[in-house]
Amino acid sequence: MTAPRLALLASPAIEAQAALAQLEREFGAHPPAEADVIVALGGDGFMLQTLHRHGALGRPVYGMKLGTVGFLMNQYRPGDDLLARIAAAEPAVLHPLEMRAQTESGASVESLAYNEVSLLRQTRQAAHIRIALNGEVRLDELICDGVMLATPAGSTAYNFSAHGPILPLGANVMALTPIAPFRPRRWRGAVLKAGTEVRFTVRDPLKRPVSATADSHEVRDVTEVLVRESRDRHVTLLFDPEHNLEERILIEQFTV
Known part of the structure; x- marks a missing residue:
């Protein structure tokens, strides 16, 4: 099975840029229009920016938290098999x-x-x-x-x-x-x-x-x-199964 082509995008934050350089060495760099999955490195603000810029392409987006807030992001764990995490991720479809x-x-x-x-x-x-x-x-x-x-x-x-x-x-x-x-x-x-x-x-x-x-x-x-x-437009976010978006929303309702 062919490995998915990744478009790697990062916020200007130092940690995000360092992770971007490391992942580009490992997976190469593909423009979003030619990728199978978009990987966003940063916080929720950068995720929203990514969705606004590239949501019309219809590519699923897998985010990793390398910013201040990351409710829409997965944890960044250097050394993990990123392709395996993406393959196991659960989709969440959002309508803007x-x-x-x-x-x-x-x-x-x-x-x-x-x-x-x-x-x-x-x-x-x-x-x-x-x-x-x-x-x-x-x-x-x-x-x-x-x-x-x-x-x-x-x-x-x-x-x-x-x-x-x-x-x-x-x-x-x-x-x-x-x-x-x-x-x-x-x-x-x-x-x-x-x-x-x-x-x-x-x-x-x-x-x-x-x-x-x-x-x-x-x-x-x-x-x-x-x-x-909008019922015509949608984006798909990918989340690790152990901490998907639905689970995060449920946790927030019981956080005191």
């Missing part, structure tokens, strides 16, 4: 969120998010945001620092720090979570079906400007943001 943002200037900006789409106030003025689900207004005015819609993979990141729920993979749901809500005081968010179309409308955008961010892509001065889960 599709964001379409309208700006005050009339521009329409589209982007993808594998973790979350978040709306945040741009000034000291609290944001006033209307929320509609599948065309029906569910919350006429949320007064807050912001609000986000998170995927299950992203539910343990910014969403969790904002007291949103941790979502299991495969549940076909998304987390709608307010960020420092002021009114209504008792609203703590919602868990939505994955097919739900969420429309955020910024009320009084001139006095209370709001930005929208899809993972790390920020759009400022938005007036309306439409978000839905």
